[in-house]
Amino acid sequence: MKGRIRGHSQKAGLPPGTLVHIGQNYGEKPKINFLKYDEKGYQEQEVNIFDQCPVVFKNATVSWINISGIHDIQLLENCGERLGIHALVLEDILNTNQRPKFEDYGEYYFIILKRIGYQEQQHEIDMEQVSLIVGKNFVVSFQEREGDIFSPVRDRIINGKGSIRKMGADFLAYSLLDGVIDNYFIVLEVLGEEIEQLEENLMSRPTRETLRMIHKLKHEMLLLRKSIWPLREVIDSMQNEVTPMIQASTGPYLRDLYDHVIEMVDVIETYRDMLSGMLDIYLSSISNRMNEVMKVLTVISTIFIPLTFIAGVYGMNFTFMPELKWHWGYPVIMGFMLIIAILMLFFFRRKKWL
Amino acid sequence: MKGRIRGHSQKAGLPPGTLVHIGQNYGEKPKINFLKYDEKGYQEQEVNIFDQCPVVFKNATVSWINISGIHDIQLLENCGERLGIHALVLEDILNTNQRPKFEDYGEYYFIILKRIGYQEQQHEIDMEQVSLIVGKNFVVSFQEREGDIFSPVRDRIINGKGSIRKMGADFLAYSLLDGVIDNYFIVLEVLGEEIEQLEENLMSRPTRETLRMIHKLKHEMLLLRKSIWPLREVIDSMQNEVTPMIQASTGPYLRDLYDHVIEMVDVIETYRDMLSGMLDIYLSSISNRMNEVMKVLTVISTIFIPLTFIAGVYGMNFTFMPELKWHWGYPVIMGFMLIIAILMLFFFRRKKWL
């Protein structure tokens, strides 16, 4: 997760609504999964081309079309045409640089958000753009590549767990959002553990690698915050939009989701603060360690320099230096030097310099 | 008090409203205390299972059910069913990662807040989540574990002190909030004393432990601020909510509570500022002390190096060095060295380098 912008320049000069895929092409053939359900039952279907999807949705049932893989522009165009989606919405679905947003187009509303996951091996967060088109009784969801992010929701529908089968398309949309947001919690817990471990490293043996990791985590927190913060507005818009498409009974669930987002922002702020504190401690402990080394080395020099001077004195070649002739001169002067060295050590230790 | 997030990932993929206990399991069997009172008298009862609680509340009396221990999901479900509580509320009560909030569910409102205490031994703040469900004439309070946080309020009811017996359930809710917030003041005073002591340490003998303590206190201030700040909104919502459940006479009390919260936020800001100042002083005094040491050591070397040079000169073996033959050469040169050393010392002292 780098936070750079890429590929947007391909679109410079093209008319608005031109469909260009901006982002990584995972190369797989897009999959279309069609799921229709009501309180009594459900019907699932894997289709190859969009035309096989029924697009006249009856009132009582909820239809969910999940498309994995968005690089197939043909498919998108087809979908947009048959469902009557605005060209700008299709353009946004294709551009994976979008930030999370909510847009109300009257007949349907459009949600973009970011799913995140944690790559254990590379110690990196990976991010995927998820788009939802939510109508009165249908939801179309778009993922960048095949994955199981929505399978818990699908399982719940198929097994009739919870109240999802009794609710409408707005509740389905909520459930998908909820699934995506739950992923953030998982990643935050993993990062929390990483920070904890880093903190221990910091105490025992800080290295330059520690510094790099602190900066990396700080940067990741910033990017996480950026992809979470707009979710507040997204959910807030859904709550407050006066639209027949969102039922009153879904309200408390959205409020709950909103609280989760606020909670995550809080956690991220706490992590950022902890990382800043760790950075301070790192820098001060590095400088402290350096100072200690220099102090010890300088103390050694400082002890020997006066002794060397004394030795130098008795190395002078004056003809008349009576001490040189004394029988005990040598041992006396050596003892004298020893005493000086001991006194200096004692003095340095008392001053807490050693 | 660490500020990390934990356990939330257990819930990923589960339908909303699924009851999962997230937090520490204190292992004790939950206790249910039932207290019913009006102006004339009161009636207290310790029950084992929730079914023993009467849940049809008569208008004139106020009923308060206090549940200590929230890890018993069965109990929560039972409670929710009999009182008609929304599944999301129960879910929030069980999840101890919540931030303080106020939610109006029409028939009742729901408050989450954090009680804090100070563990003298470990020098640590401990935090417990407290939830209140407040209806027209009843309050249900949930604590994480058995404790005496609400006993002053219970005593006041039993002894008929103050006006609490004359007021409604909203006043009881206010009293419980007030009790929780009073605890913050106690902790803030303890932390204030700790900061004061740290400041004295800082002046007399700063150690690396001082640095660690400053960072620890700064982090605790951040976490305290995070658990206090949302209380503003909570109380504000209670004040401004147009609901028949909060009587006008409770208004001034809520405003008073609001002022307390603002005051605490102010105190926390002041503490944070003091800690930042202390950090600056610590760092500058450490670097100052190091500099002093290096300066003294360098001065010693600087005095002896020229003297050693002179000794070296008269240790040269030139055949024609007239001074070496002089009778007073040795004492003269020693005196000369002494004068140089004294002059240098004098110069360094005048320059304020020693």
Place this chain on the structure above:
Amino acid sequence: MKGRIRGHSQKAGLPPGTLVHIGQNYGEKPKINFLKYDEKGYQEQEVNIFDQCPVVFKNATVSWINISGIHDIQLLENCGERLGIHALVLEDILNTNQRPKFEDYGEYYFIILKRIGYQEQQHEIDMEQVSLIVGKNFVVSFQEREGDIFSPVRDRIINGKGSIRKMGADFLAYSLLDGVIDNYFIVLEVLGEEIEQLEENLMSRPTRETLRMIHKLKHEMLLLRKSIWPLREVIDSMQNEVTPMIQASTGPYLRDLYDHVIEMVDVIETYRDMLSGMLDIYLSSISNRMNEVMKVLTVISTIFIPLTFIAGVYGMNFTFMPELKWHWGYPVIMGFMLIIAILMLFFFRRKKWL
């Protein structure tokens, strides 16, 4: 002025409205001064117990009761009872940890603010809580201890200076506020002079004391800011409150007061900025001075170390060292050393290292 919180924990668990004095007990017996005036004349009275105060206020006159000393709970209770003051107001008057605020209680409004003074000897700001209860035709003011803060206003009433005798109780309240705020300007001017002097010290001879003073002044600025900032809201509330108790003619005076508060906040911000700049200059000049010292010392060592080496060379005992036998060897080598020393000095000076 320390900014710590103290004594609040005494009240934990007590019912709201319980009267507990939190703050310093100045030990003096409270004084009650009663002053009644209208356009025609005035009547002043020093009473011992509150019961001697008339509390039925006639419409045409304005009554001002000033109470110095708030630790006498009996007096407060008496006062509250006879004037019909809410218990929470009395509680706030007794608690000197309050932050400035304005509260409208219908029949009267309640203002808390902080009076500050400067103790020349201790170089410290001292702070006192002042509370005002303002009704339709009366003002009750509370001070922590006897003092002359309101005497200019009293003099104006007695001497009939300005328009105060022609105006109502709201103008009296304004005048008292104005008197308190004027004190802030005086303190700010004194602090301004202190900062100016500190700046001069900083330029001529910075010491560790300078650093301590900068931090002390920064902390005081923060506390001043905290006691001034809420005054904005206080005055704003007075201006905008739709109440018959504040007359239109007082409006411009309140706006003027508001401007003064904004001005003070501005001045405080400027001072804070100056102090931050001074801190930077202090730190950079300390480190600069240290560096200069180290540089000079190192230069001295660096000059003598090569010379000592040369002396060492000619102190070697090789049998065949022709220079040692030369008649001019000694003076030549001494001259050579001198030249080297001069060249090095010259080089260091050209490089601006000395």
Place this chain on the structure above:
Amino acid sequence: MKGRIRGHSQKAGLPPGTLVHIGQNYGEKPKINFLKYDEKGYQEQEVNIFDQCPVVFKNATVSWINISGIHDIQLLENCGERLGIHALVLEDILNTNQRPKFEDYGEYYFIILKRIGYQEQQHEIDMEQVSLIVGKNFVVSFQEREGDIFSPVRDRIINGKGSIRKMGADFLAYSLLDGVIDNYFIVLEVLGEEIEQLEENLMSRPTRETLRMIHKLKHEMLLLRKSIWPLREVIDSMQNEVTPMIQASTGPYLRDLYDHVIEMVDVIETYRDMLSGMLDIYLSSISNRMNEVMKVLTVISTIFIPLTFIAGVYGMNFTFMPELKWHWGYPVIMGFMLIIAILMLFFFRRKKWL
């Protein structure tokens, strides 16, 4: 791109609406391009003087007058007179220090924005002011110098690509804005690559040039942010202005544009954060490297100083120094010195000082 203000003082004292060109004079003769189109066809014309432009615009067609070169005050005056433009608008068009803004003048609205480009050779961003006057069925655009920034839009009109020919003048204005904003994305991508390269440099071989580049990029980010941030308001005003000149169908396009601007601000913030992190790493790595050097040098001195002392001892001229007479004295003492040196090296290495 420097961010300084220049030339504004020329206008001091002149009456408002006085036309003075402030900015760089590119010296070219201004070009006027006139383009009229509707759904069926288009008509293009290059005119020399403004009087040749038809200024009575028929309802069904859209007229676009593009003027490249704004230093010709005569031309501006002529244009303003014939189209009935307010003098202040003309003044703003001439003053290239303007920040982006939107103004509604009833009959038309006026937009100022900045086009940016990247000069590969100088590694510098260059900026040009673009002004738009948008009426019911006409757009007049002003550029500082001849350039191809609007040619993609012109091509689309001429070739009938997209829906531009079916829409009104507001869509044309949108398209021009869109073209300008697309340029920002291109520049941001180039800067992103520069930052990436700088980051690599930072890791391999940081130099003072790296520092200069980081500061330069930080400054450029600030200036970019300043020219982008007001665009939010510009587009927001266009969206919310209740004006018959902007049709409902253009709404989603403007919202899309708005999202682009928000996205760019986000990217700029991320870049700024990355640059700050790089600055920290640069400074800490420079100081680290310096410390390493000093440590190694000091270790060398520290090893040799005690050895020199020992050599000095045996250079003393005492008559009675038995070791001097021993046959193996010299090799023994040399071995002793070697052992000391090795022990010290070993000790330093174990302490991780080397």
Place this chain on the structure above:
Amino acid sequence: MKGRIRGHSQKAGLPPGTLVHIGQNYGEKPKINFLKYDEKGYQEQEVNIFDQCPVVFKNATVSWINISGIHDIQLLENCGERLGIHALVLEDILNTNQRPKFEDYGEYYFIILKRIGYQEQQHEIDMEQVSLIVGKNFVVSFQEREGDIFSPVRDRIINGKGSIRKMGADFLAYSLLDGVIDNYFIVLEVLGEEIEQLEENLMSRPTRETLRMIHKLKHEMLLLRKSIWPLREVIDSMQNEVTPMIQASTGPYLRDLYDHVIEMVDVIETYRDMLSGMLDIYLSSISNRMNEVMKVLTVISTIFIPLTFIAGVYGMNFTFMPELKWHWGYPVIMGFMLIIAILMLFFFRRKKWL
């Protein structure tokens, strides 16, 4: 321009509306300039005492009274009485510590702003308070001392340049504001040049003076920002005030003025950012230079210390040191030392330490 507050304490305790001059007394006798104009002509008059001014203003003409010198309280009182100005307005005019503000008094509105100029010699900004009282058909302007700040406006009226003679008193007020604001641009340009020159100094030869200048400019930017920022509100109030005294036709001019203020705030922010960057570069380059010096000195010591040791070895007086007897011992050992020195130099250079 220092930003300190002075003289306000003189007013402590005085009744509101007491006229006290706070600020520098320029000692000159105040001048009163009276100018009356309408579309057809104008009439100018220099009067000595305010009583000579006509104060019954006829509807069709605009009257402008300009008073230079505000320390004459008598004059102010006279003026206030004859024009019916509120005492608080007069008080504000006399107090030169005011921050810019706009106040609507029904019959007239009152504006305070700061005129700035640049003293080339002292390299200092000087500031003067300007007050405007604007009625339906008159403007009274107050300057602290005689000066030519309003002469361009006067010239335009007299020469009938621009549309000023056709417009009302509100346009005159706008023109005066515009004149004052134009001065800010001039000062900002001068400061911009100073910053540019400082930047060059910083690159070529940074001194402590550079540091002082950076801090001085930063402080000046802060003060400028403080005197400009409130102008936004002033102009905003004028635009939005529902008053018959400001005509619709003046609206675009005020909006233009507003844009100028925003532009200046932008420029100031950019300058502040540049100065911060320069401060960072200064500090890092100073520390860098210091480090270079220390490194070179330490390298010199490090080269000679081992050599001195070798010389010391051959200065030992052991009887059996075969090398001493060798004929080529001396030159061999000297060559050996040379080789060591060269190797060390080579090593240091390869490590980039020299």
